Amino acid sequence: MTLCQQFAHYALGQHAQSLSEAQRSALRRVLMDWLGCAIAGADAEVVVALKDSLEVEGPAADGFVLDSRRLGIRSAAMINAVAAHALELDDIYKEGLFHPGAPVIAAALAVAESRGASIDELLVAILVGYEISTRIATVINPGHYRFWHTTGTVGCIGAAAAAAMLLKCDEEQFAHALANATTFASGLQQAFRSAAMTKPLHAGHAADTGVWTALAARRGVTGALDILEGDAGFGAAMGGSPDWRLALADLGQVCNTASITFKRHACCGQTFSAVDAVLKLRPELLDALERIERIDVFTNQQSLAMTANAAPTDPLAARFSMAYVLASALHHGDVGMSAFEPERINDPAVRRLMPRVQVQVDAAIDASFPAKRSARIRIQLSDGRVLEHFQSHRKGDPEDPLSDEELEAKFLASAASNLPRERAVAMLERLRRLEDVACLDVLLETVRRG
Structure with a gap:
């Protein structure tokens, strides 16, 4: 056959x-x-x-x-x-x-x-x-x-x-x-x-x-x-x-x-390990963001090729910019849907940090791609300090999955961005008890407009 x-x-x-x-x-x-x-x-x-x-x-x-x-x-x-x-x-x-x-x-x-x-x-x-x-x-x-x-x-x-x-x-x-x-x-x-x-x-x-x-x-x-x-x-x-x-x-x-991998950031998945890494380091940097001299990102070749736009000006390009998503994560603490609003993309503090992001291929990380999505971050400060973190997997990958509670929180945040929250909650309740839902019309009626 x-x-x-x-x-x-x-x-x-x-x-x-x-x-x-x-x-x-x-x-x-x-x-x-x-x-x-x-x-x-x-x-x-x-x-x-x-x-x-x-x-x-x-x-x-x-x-x-x-x-x-x-x-x-x-x-x-x-x-x-x-x-x-x-x-x-x-x-x-x-x-x-x-x-x-x-x-x-x-x-x-x-x-x-x-x-x-x-x-x-x-x-x-x-x-x-x-x-x-x-x-x-x-x-x-x-x-x-x-x-x-x-x-x-x-x-x-x-x-x-x-x-x-x-x-x-x-x-x-x-x-x-x-x-x-x-x-x-x-x-x-x-x-x-x-x-x-x-x-x-x-x-x-x-x-x-x-x-x-x-x-x-x-x-x-x-x-x-x-x-x-x-x-x-x-x-x-x-x-x-x-x-x-x-x-x-x-x-x-x-x-x-x-x-399946479930995303927790609203951008290209090739940036996720690096974003997760800078978020791990962020608590040590909250009073030192202006003293960051350089952010080195060690990743795979595909990530480098897809996220090389160093100065995006619109949401579509920003979602595929390693420089933008890392700078935004450091300054704002997340890369959710709001990260791609014009005010965030044009935030002067974020724009100042973006040129300091330098991306390069790490041979060992590249060799493990695509089964393993790793990244290493090294941040150099003007006072001489160097902070490093190796992220072996993306949060949301099967090796570090979103829990049911985390996935439900993502659903509510996503759905409530375009629905009254009570309707998003009603949909979630039906999804939790999917085996009891009589038919598709019942499942979907809470999200139909008109």
Whole structure:
């Protein structure tokens, strides 16, 4: 069997399986985090413009997070994925350099809502989307990430898997959905090394691609089933001819969905270890910030390449600037959503500190990437003192996870940024008791506007 067929065989087997308590807990966490991110990002400039541009399609039956307008299943998937990715708050599978939630859950939710699926059917679809896509992302990286945005590429495949589950595709149809989603995989790194709005659109394209390829497969549209491993296929063209056996080795045995990184900073994940390190040192520096002469950051090559903008002037660029996020963390004590308001970005004290941040590659740290995300910080003061801290993992990684309480606090902060707090609390209560929620409409009614 081809890889697409083997993934399809695994997926269809999940219909007959009951979710374990560990799986159910992991799925509740990723769904909670996705909803918080999508609610927070629902009014982002790129999301508002995209909604308006798609409204010309006319009304249909599927809605958006935080919106009563209804356009259609593909538009709902696309817009909710863009919203979830817009503020750089969404989850990560670190070994795959991949944000699975934005495209996978957006696609699953759109199809589930349109088909009247149960909560459990939604959760199983999300599980399958995560388990297949995280394995593909892992075997093609880190080489793939040099030029490609994994969320835009592999996100298409994960979204197709989730959508195909909810459409109740048979095994053959499921495999064809994956095959056609793969050939439309796209998203270039250059798009988010500037102030462009394109990066979250990659997640939107992936969710949309997953939905329409699954819908088409359900109607008999076929794809090249060896598109992943073929001589001119995805792996050869975009993944450095990976060892695909690794993608299948523990499929169905190890739950990757339980090993997700949840962000606690609203910026590029490549900065997190360094941000965590300076926050550890900050209590010793509160009376000495003006005496900082130099901040040396030792990190991996990918982090250096992606966060090199030393003087960003807008929120999009600031989220990918090591200099800005470290200076802001030192002065304000956090790098949350408010860190990317114009007042914070233009804070004179922060701007004065930014040129003192110097980033370089550490060979040992680089060699452990992407499985381990470490950083070392050395801060030199004008009085001769030198403060150092080595951060072995990011807070939020599986090795140092956010607790349920910390994840719930993140959800409330994210959701309450765009909802009355009582509605955010009501949503949280439903998520805590997800097994008792009668249907998706009941889960989502607290976040619908109108």
